[in-house]
Amino acid sequence: MGIVATSADLRSDLMDDLVQTSFAVAAVLTRVGAAHDLSLTLLRLLGILQDRQPKMAELADYLVLEKSTVSGLIDRAETRGLVQRSTTPEDGRSVRVGLSTKGRCLARTVEAEIAGALAPLTGRLTPQDQRQVHTLLARMLTETAP
Amino acid sequence: MGIVATSADLRSDLMDDLVQTSFAVAAVLTRVGAAHDLSLTLLRLLGILQDRQPKMAELADYLVLEKSTVSGLIDRAETRGLVQRSTTPEDGRSVRVGLSTKGRCLARTVEAEIAGALAPLTGRLTPQDQRQVHTLLARMLTETAP
DNA sequence: TATTGTTATACTCTATAACTATA
DNA sequence: TATAGTTATAGAGTATAACAATA
Numbered sequence: 084m085g086i087v088a089t090s091a092d093l094r095s096d097l098m099d100d101l102v103q104t105s106f107a108v109a110a111v112l113t114r115v116g117a118a119h120d121l122s123l124t125l126l127r128l129l130g131i132l133q134d135r136q137p138k139m140a141e142l143a144d145y146l147v148l149e150k151s152t153v154s155g156l157i158d159r160a161e162t163r164g165l166v167q168r169s170t171t172p173e174d175g176r177s178v179r180v181g182l183s184t185k186g187r188c189l190a191r192t193v194e195a196e197i198a199g200a201l202a203p204l205t206g207r208l209t210p211q212d213q214r215q216v217h218t219l220l221a222r223m224l225t226e227t228a229p
Numbered sequence: 230m231g232i233v234a235t236s237a238d239l240r241s242d243l244m245d246d247l248v249q250t251s252f253a254v255a256a257v258l259t260r261v262g263a264a265h266d267l268s269l270t271l272l273r274l275l276g277i278l279q280d281r282q283p284k285m286a287e288l289a290d291y292l293v294l295e296k297s298t299v300s301g302l303i304d305r306a307e308t309r310g311l312v313q314r315s316t317t318p319e320d321g322r323s324v325r326v327g328l329s330t331k332g333r334c335l336a337r338t339v340e341a342e343i344a345g346a347l348a349p350l351t352g353r354l355t356p357q358d359q360r361q362v363h364t365l366l367a368r369m370l371t372e373t374a375p
Numbered sequence: 376t377a378t379t380g381t382t383a384t385a386c387t388c389t390a391t392a393a394c395t396a397t398a
Numbered sequence: 399t400a401t402a403g404t405t406a407t408a409g410a411g412t413a414t415a416a417c418a419a420t421a
Contacts (some may be wrong), residue, residue, distance in 0.1 A: 086232050097345045097359050100366040105254035106273070107370060110293065125410070127252070127384040139380060147256060152412050154381055161411075175418045201244045204369050212365050213243050219362045223350050224253060227313040268387070272400095285403060298389050300404055305387075322402040323396045 111200045121194055124148075125165075127181070129190040132166065137180040153193060165189060257346045265339055270294075271306060275328070275336040278312065282327040311335060 109123065116126045124146065131137070131145050139157070144152045157180055160166045165186035171177040182190060205213055254373060262272045270292065277283070277291050285303070289296045290372065303326055306312045311332035317323040351359055 096343065097366075098344055098365045100363055100370065101250065101254050101347060101351070102258070102343070103370055104247065104366055106257070108251035109255060112248070112251070117288045123409070140378090146323070147322050149413055150412090151382080151414080152382065156412075158381095174379080174421075178380065198244055198331050200243065201247060205243050205247070208365060209373065211369075215361060216365045216369075217243045217246055219354060219358050220243075220250055222248055222358075223353050223362075224246065225353065269386070286401090294388090295390055296403065297391080297405080301388075305406095320398075320402080337412065 107204070108201070111204075112197060115193060115196045115200050118196070119189060121189075121193065125160060126193065128156065129165070129186065129193065132180065132186070133181045133190050136179050138171070138177045138179055142180060147228065160186070253350070254347070257350075258343060261339060261342045262288065262341070265335060267339065269336075270302060271311075274300050274302060275311070275332065278328045279336050280330070281320065284317070284323050284325055288326060290337050306332070309344065351354065 103226075112123055112126055116122060122127070127146060128142075129144070132172055137145065139150060142157075143153045146153065148156075157166060157168065161168060163185055164178055167183050169179050169181065171179050171193075208216065235310065258272055259269055262268060267275070273292060274288075277288070281287075283291065285296060285299055288303075289299045290301075294301065294302075303312060307314060310329055312326055313329050315325050315327065317325050354362065
């Protein structure tokens with residue numbers, strides 16, 4: 084087997100790992116979320132809103148969803164008292180979304196539970212290896228300049 | 230900062246990476262799947278059926294879904310000509326599911342497209358680093374003995 | 376006229392509960 | 399009676415298209 088073939092196999096193995104990792108982590112997130120009646124999408128929403136109070140259109144960008152989809156999502160989250168819509172003074176059309184106190188509290192709780200649920204996986208690596216994976220995954224996730 | 234705190238931060242950073250990686254890969258899979266009218270779940274289904282002809286109940290186990298959910302899933306996949314149901318001789322109640330020729334062809338196509346779509350990410354790492362991540366992720370995904 | 380967001384509609388995905396057929 | 403699978407029903411998530419309000 085030549086150099087080229089070896090490289091292809093390597094990349095293919097890595098891709099399998101990435102897909103498997105993606106599903107494994109998604110399964111954990113789904114399970115933890117379900118315990119609080121939160122879908123993966125609502126989980127992401129809470130995560131995003133922890134650092135921002137975006138407008139609906141920005142939220143659609145973050146989530147890579149249609150604005151109509153986000154409208155429904157926020158409708159349900161608002162009904163449950165997790166988020167609040169507010170108008171913006173600078174533009175009468177815009178709507179800004181933010182976490183309610185209840186939503187913020189839930190976001191923190193869920194975050195901690197996710198950390199706990201992922202610990203058994205990360206715990207299979209030594210601290211050095213954890214650092215190594217962290218460094219390499221972070222590099223892989225870095226946006227390349229357009 | 231002491232040893233314990235450092236370890237906690239390390240693990241937390243790694244968890245963020247894992248969650249981000251999961252979403253990034255899921256986004257790629259969703260995009261590639263959408264080009265062929267395949268949801269993430271149907272994508273997983275095709276992947277699973279490439280190596281197996283499971284019964285409905287086994288499929289539900291693989292996918293971690295209710296059997297009624299799998300019934301609907303297979304209904305739609307069968308309508309599209311991607312899979313076939315067949316009865317088993319040993320048990321008149323069981324139904325075995327397998328890929329059709331069309332489904333197998335689609336599975337291969339999509340697999341290649343996913344590899345291509347993930348290449349920009351893995352390509353940010355040197356071959357040595359790719360091997361390293363592969364080794365460590367594989368270790369992390371390994372089931373620990375119960 | 377262009378934009379921001381919502382509403383109407385339709386389909387997929389998902390679960391629970393009730394059902395059919397076989398064991 | 400228990401098991402394998404399907405059907406009925408309901409709700410969340412999603413997109414497309416049409417709409418209202420503001421710019």
